[in-house]
Amino acid sequence: MKKNNADQILMLLKMRGELDASVIAEELNLSKEGARQHLVKLFDEGYVEKVCKSNGVGRPFTYYSLSQVGKDKFPDSHADITVQLLRSVKKLLGENALDLLIGDREQLTYARYSEKLGNAKGIEDKLSKLAEIRSCEGYMAEWKKENDCYYFIENHCPICAAATECQQFCRAELKNFRNLLGEEFQVNRTQHILANESRCVYEIKPQLKSAVK
Template identity: 60%
Template sequence: MTLQKEKKDNTDRILMIIKMKRHTPLAVIAHDLGITKEGARQHLIKLTDAGLVAIQHKREGVGRPTAYYTLTDAGLARFPDTHAQVTVGLLQSVKRLLGDNALDLLISDREKQHYTRYAAALENKQHIEERLQVLASLRSEEGYMAEWSQDGQTYYFTENHCPICAAAIECQGFCRAELSNFQQLLGPDYEVSRIQHILQDGTRCVYQLKKNNK
């Protein structure tokens, strides 16, 4: 591996780590890269100078504030929307030529196809953890960088990237359809709600799954 390629690989890996974990301390980045903290710090200095990474300091108890690294708008732009301009142009044409109803039908058909694919993969998965893991894998294959976590009896399904973000901005029907799909796929035992939205904070979508006691 050439030195230039190694540097690029480290840059891509660091940006991916911060994208996935959002506010990320130096120790976590160094651990995930498998290098020393000083080595990671040198990479981060270059990324900060390049305008891809920003530093935020947070005080946690007594002592010096801890430095956390986040992606700037330029850093987030390294994870581009898939065919954004073409997609938005097509959506605008459909709406202009055929009307809102045609656009709704297009979104409905797309989500129906996704639902059918996901439902088939989840068919024999009874436990919520299994269903979340399969769904996260499927969504990650599509570029959503999905993962799930648990806090007590509450589950969280996170999409760290949206490969159709430009389309969703143009028509938020995509987001409504996605939430509806997740509610149906994850079953009646849990109430699914979106508690973070990438269109609002620019970082990720987070869905909360709470046990339905009804």
């Protein structure tokens, strides 16, 4: 099996979640049979899981998703040492010191992002620039628009272990997004990797005029 095809399939499953072979074939410009062969090999190697689902008509379809082994191919950056450091700060200096540490990181991150988004023209340009920044940091970020609502999607969390240990990271991230996108938009997290979902999703929609101060 060609390594590049296998990696592309794993990346697609990481980005899109559960898919069947026909969708994978279409997305990656493969034949259906070729996609199935790659998926069988990935399943045998333990990188993907499969489940059969019936749509009510005809035979059931087989859907594929990443197994834990497959997810581990998208690593959490320096997970062990980060968690150890967080625990040491909390133990030696206390919870308040940890809050101050994360607060300082939040401010530095906001300043850096704000500078890069400073010349953005409108919400879509902001989201594109933010997705580029976050992707460079390992979050595999993208955005899409549905009707009047935008969705900012992070398909991977490179600090997942740290965020699991200390969820102030997630709260700081949401606060920064709200500040960066402006008070004319309402930003809420609707999916969360720490809630055992495959990605973090932020719903961004215009504030009601009466709600904007």
